[in-house]
Amino acid sequence: MSDTILSVRNVSKHFGGVQALNKVSFDVHPGEVVAVAGDNGAGKSTVIKAISGVFQYEDGEILLDGKRTAFSSPQDARDSGIETIYQDLSLADNLSIGANIFLGREPMKRRFGFLPVIDRQKMAEAAKATMESLDFHVSRLDAPVAAFSGGQRQAVAIGRAIYWNARLVIMDEPTAALGVPEQLKVMSLIQSLKAHGKGVIFISHNLRDIFEVADRIVVFRRGENVGERRPSETSGDEIVRLMVGK
Amino acid sequence: MAAPETLTPAIHARGKVVGRSLLMRIAELRAWLFLILLLIFFETWARVAYDASFVLNTYNLQSISVFATAPLLLALGQTFVIISAGIDLSLGFVMGLASVIAAHAANFAAVQLGLPAPIAMLAGLAAGVAVTIIPGLVNGGLIAHLKVPPFIGTLGMYGVARGAAYLFAGGMTISVSNDWYSAIGNNRVLGIPVLVILTVIACVVMHYMLSQTRFGQHTYAMGASQAAARRAGINTKKLTMKIYFLSAIMAGVGGVLYTGRFSAGAAQAGEPLLLDSIAAVVIGGASLFGGSGTIWGTVAGSLVIAVIQYGLVFIDVEPFWQFVAVGTVIIISVLVDQTQRRFMGGRTVE
Amino acid sequence: MERRSFVKLLGASGVAAASMPMLAGKASAADKVTIALIPGLTADGFYVTMHKGAEAAAKAVGAKLIYQGAAEWNVSLQVPVLEAVIAKAPKAILIAPTDKQQLIQPLKKANDAGISVICVDTFIGNGVFQTGAGDADFPIAYVASDNVLGGRMAARALAKAIGEKGKVYVSNVKPGVSTTDQREEGFKDEMKNYSGISVLETQFNDDDANKAAAQFQAVLGRTPDLAGVFGANLFSAGGTANGAKQAGVTGKVKLAGFDAPESIVPQLKDGTFELTIAQHPAEIGYFGFMSAYAHVTGNPVPTAIGTGFTVMTGANIDDPNVSKYLYKSS
Numbered sequence: 001m002s003d004t005i006l007s008v009r010n011v012s013k014h015f016g017g018v019q020a021l022n023k024v025s026f027d028v029h030p031g032e033v034v035a036v037a038g039d040n041g042a043g044k045s046t047v048i049k050a051i052s053g054v055f056q057y058e059d060g061e062i063l064l065d066g067k068r069t070a071f072s073s074p075q076d077a078r079d080s081g082i083e084t085i086y087q088d089l090s091l092a093d094n095l096s097i098g099a100n101i102f103l104g105r106e107p108m109k110r111r112f113g114f115l116p117v118i119d120r121q122k123m124a125e126a127a128k129a130t131m132e133s134l135d136f137h138v139s140r141l142d143a144p145v146a147a148f149s150g151g152q153r154q155a156v157a158i159g160r161a162i163y164w165n166a167r168l169v170i171m172d173e174p175t176a177a178l179g180v181p182e183q184l185k186v187m188s189l190i191q192s193l194k195a196h197g198k199g200v201i202f203i204s205h206n207l208r209d210i211f212e213v214a215d216r217i218v219v220f221r222r223g224e225n226v227g228e229r230r231p232s233e234t235s236g237d238e239i240v241r242l243m244v245g246k
Numbered sequence: 247m248a249a250p251e252t253l254t255p256a257i258h259a260r261g262k263v264v265g266r267s268l269l270m271r272i273a274e275l276r277a278w279l280f281l282i283l284l285l286i287f288f289e290t291w292a293r294v295a296y297d298a299s300f301v302l303n304t305y306n307l308q309s310i311s312v313f314a315t316a317p318l319l320l321a322l323g324q325t326f327v328i329i330s331a332g333i334d335l336s337l338g339f340v341m342g343l344a345s346v347i348a349a350h351a352a353n354f355a356a357v358q359l360g361l362p363a364p365i366a367m368l369a370g371l372a373a374g375v376a377v378t379i380i381p382g383l384v385n386g387g388l389i390a391h392l393k394v395p396p397f398i399g400t401l402g403m404y405g406v407a408r409g410a411a412y413l414f415a416g417g418m419t420i421s422v423s424n425d426w427y428s429a430i431g432n433n434r435v436l437g438i439p440v441l442v443i444l445t446v447i448a449c450v451v452m453h454y455m456l457s458q459t460r461f462g463q464h465t466y467a468m469g470a471s472q473a474a475a476r477r478a479g480i481n482t483k484k485l486t487m488k489i490y491f492l493s494a495i496m497a498g499v500g501g502v503l504y505t506g507r508f509s510a511g512a513a514q515a516g517e518p519l520l521l522d523s524i525a526a527v528v529i530g531g532a533s534l535f536g537g538s539g540t541i542w543g544t545v546a547g548s549l550v551i552a553v554i555q556y557g558l559v560f561i562d563v564e565p566f567w568q569f570v571a572v573g574t575v576i577i578i579s580v581l582v583d584q585t586q587r588r589f590m591g592g593r594t595v596e
Numbered sequence: 597m598e599r600r601s602f603v604k605l606l607g608a609s610g611v612a613a614a615s616m617p618m619l620a621g622k623a624s625a626a627d628k629v630t631i632a633l634i635p636g637l638t639a640d641g642f643y644v645t646m647h648k649g650a651e652a653a654a655k656a657v658g659a660k661l662i663y664q665g666a667a668e669w670n671v672s673l674q675v676p677v678l679e680a681v682i683a684k685a686p687k688a689i690l691i692a693p694t695d696k697q698q699l700i701q702p703l704k705k706a707n708d709a710g711i712s713v714i715c716v717d718t719f720i721g722n723g724v725f726q727t728g729a730g731d732a733d734f735p736i737a738y739v740a741s742d743n744v745l746g747g748r749m750a751a752r753a754l755a756k757a758i759g760e761k762g763k764v765y766v767s768n769v770k771p772g773v774s775t776t777d778q779r780e781e782g783f784k785d786e787m788k789n790y791s792g793i794s795v796l797e798t799q800f801n802d803d804d805a806n807k808a809a810a811q812f813q814a815v816l817g818r819t820p821d822l823a824g825v826f827g828a829n830l831f832s833a834g835g836t837a838n839g840a841k842q843a844g845v846t847g848k849v850k851l852a853g854f855d856a857p858e859s860i861v862p863q864l865k866d867g868t869f870e871l872t873i874a875q876h877p878a879e880i881g882y883f884g885f886m887s888a889y890a891h892v893t894g895n896p897v898p899t900a901i902g903t904g905f906t907v908m909t910g911a912n913i914d915d916p917n918v919s920k921y922l923y924k925s926s
Contacts (some may be wrong), residue, residue: 292818296818298818303817305813305817305843306813306817308842309810309813309814309817309839309842309843310810312809312810312842313806313807313809313810313813316806317806408667408668409667412639412667412668415639416639416925418639418640418641418857418858418859418925419830419834419857419859421858421859421862423862432838432841432842439842504806507838508805508834508835508838510834510859512805512831513639514668514803515805517804518802518803518804518806518807519804519806552810555807555810556810556811556813556814557814559799559810559811559814559815560814560815560817560818561818562796562797562818564797565797565798565799565800568800
């Protein structure tokens with residue numbers, strides 16, 4: 001196995017009187033898909049937020065490419081190569097694929113030699129190239145992303161991560177609220193990320209998806225990592241047992 | 247990890263997207279189509295009833311374009327605000343406040359300071375626009391930092407600006423006697439009213455800002471989803487401040503030009519224009535829920551309103567129809583807009 | 597130069613006295629009679645001048661004047677002010693009601709609380725009081741410019757200015773405001789006497805000068821031989837004047853305005869306005885206050901007093917007897 005992208009070591013976090021994370025550890029390697037499973041309130045979202053810089057963790061450490069992280073904001077994490085895709089995808093529905101990929105970091109060029117304008121051509125070209133690398137073919141790249149299906153929009157969100165060379169892509173419930181055909185499409189997108197050598201963490205309640213695409217399953221319960229399994233070495237029942245603690 | 251037979255690796259966007267783009271074009275140009283229909287209507291009527299042309303008539307074009315400039319200047323700022331999923335109800339009285347301060351400043355400069363007319367005029371213009379910085383920043387602060395909903399925040403500023411405007415006006419319209427200042431509001435260059443020229447310049451600048459800068463792009467994004475904008479690293483607080491600051495400044499421009507045109511500052515100068523400014527933006531293609539709209543659409547919307555109001559008087563229709571007409575156009579506009587959105591799969595009200 | 601000032605007598609009670617007994621100020625500070633004045637709006641030279649007239653009357657009889665109003669002409673702003681004033685229990689309230697119907701009930705409450713009501717400038721109901729008919733009958737008196745007469749005077753002056761022939765129209769604010777409605781009524785009625793003049797459809801501008809200007813231009817567009825316009829209030833006239841200026845017909849199309857703020861002077865002199873009808877708001881304030889005072893001190897008063905007008909033109913505005921009727925700004 002090549003070097004580790006992300007290493008979570010004995011990380012803890014509490015809010016008020018609640019211990020949300022208790023000495024949690026797990027690793028993610030390049031080209032590896034790690035599914036994080038667990039019941040509601042088990043700490044899945046919390047550990048994701050700690051990794052992506054939404055808040056600071058206490059005790060323990062999180063290493064990105066071997067270096068300790070201390071992100072002051074999600075922006076920080078993003079700039080370091082950790083891209084988080086939330087359930088709502090955080091896309092601007094009224095903007096095109098290119099506009100969404102470049103949102104907040106639009107490329108500029110000078111018209112007439114002095115007037116700064118957004119370089120829409122560059123955005124469109126980059127969008128086309130990126131989406132094609134995900135096997136996403138569309139004739140009108142300037143349509144607003146609202147016009148696309150759930151799976152296609154998921155592709156755009158992932159395309160954004162790829163374009164900015166994220167090393168680690170975190171996805172929160174990527175297939176929730178999608179129909180089965182669309183879920184399959186998302187799974188294939190995750191395969192693409194693997195093929196690009198990214199590390200992927202995804203939170204899911206969907207056992208079928210987990211078994212479909214994960215290399216390893218990490219189970220959380222009550223803020224603790226209660227078990228890691230390879231899909232080939234376990235069963236849905238065992239995962240559920242770990243989740244509820246039987 | 248078996249690949250299910252039904253999974254196709256290539257993901258194709260729905261074929262309708264191609265057809266959609268044509269509809270998108272029509273959607274953007276909707277207001278202009280409306281305008282053309284109106285002009286055809288009035289032209290036909292004018293020829294039949296008066297044996298005269300409505301459109302090929304310099305006088306009419308000058309009158310209509312000047313008429314449109316007043317609400318349009320407010321509507322330009324309002325466009326940004328509405329695209330960002332906000333609304334600015336204070337623009338009318340901010341305009342009035344600017345109008346009154348401009349009048350006072352021009353008078354003070356000319357009378358108390360004894361400055362020559364053109365300098366006094368510049369003093370008026372500068373002071374009137376400058377005073378709008380305050381309501382702009384306050385609106386922005388309330389909405390961005392204190393999280394007050396735009397409707398409520400700007401409604402509060404509506405009251406404050408109204409009070410301030412009437413206070414500074416002391417119950418009168420403030421007369422200004424300044425040939426240079428009056429020239430800006432009334433003169434023509436090569437047949438085109440100066441007011442129209444200035445407004446066109448404003449439109450070009452606003453169009454550039456909205457469609458070619460990051461500021462404009464981020465405004466659209468924020469209107470679609472504040473969360474998306476924030477997560478993309480956009481400082482939504484600062485962006486909001488800028489947007490309301492801009493709309494107040496534009497109201498200031500409208501106010502100082504009003505004073506030039508009527509040679510008087512009036513606190514209630516902008517009051518009847520507020521709703522027209524919102525109507526212009528909506529007829530122009532924006533959704534009140536944010537995320538869409540363009541400057542040229544707003545221009546078309548303002549022209550639609552001006553042509554209707556002027557045209558109905560020109561063809562001598564009973565005044566009550568004028569009240570009805572603009573309202574009807576707004577309703578039709580919104581219905582067309584809703585239908586288009588539903589068809590194109592965007593956000594609609596269910 | 598036309599100048600009229602007269603006191604008109606009406607009233608079913610048939611009370612005769614055209615003059616009111618004025619009682620000397622022998623009331624001590626402790627039992628000073630308190631009378632309130634609520635204008636249509638405070639931010640207006642007309643009402644500022646009316647306030648001065650009322651103050652002069654209060655001083656003359658040694659009574660106390662309370663002055664409270666809203667900054668804008670708006671029923672929902674005036675009613676709370678009225679209620680606050682009622683709570684101060686004045687002996688009488690002089691009020692310019694912002695709506696003929698909606699102020700009936702709130703004023704009735706004042707009346708029922710023993711506060712006498714006198715309408716100034718605008719009225720409730722039909723303006724005819726103390727007849728025993730209708731539910732808006734309770735006010736003691738109505739003191740105002742006879743706006744119908746004002747409209748007539750504007751018509752006569754404008755007719756003269758356009759040589760008694762041609763097309764004219766009225767630029768008005770919005771239907772339903774008693775004062776401007778009456779001016780239009782008087783104007784149109786008087787114009788019937790001039791066979792050479794035809795009155796076109798009235799245009800309503802919602803008190804928006806921008807609209808008034810555009811409406812003028814549109815009318816002119818279809819009526820190139822337009823001879824005159826009557827602007828029924830300040831913004832109507834001012835907006836129309838600007839429209840005329842932009843169309844290049846200032847002076848060619850005669851403009852008659854209404855009301856006389858100080859800003860009207862240069863506009864009369866340079867021909868922007870042909871003439872304006874100045875009301876006498878100070879008289880309204882003065883006689884309104886005096887009626888109230890007389891009534892609460894047990895004297896009968898006429899149920900209607902009509903104050904007069906002065907026609908101001910560029911030619912006569914320098915005459916101090918005319919210019920004294922300009923409205924004060926403070």
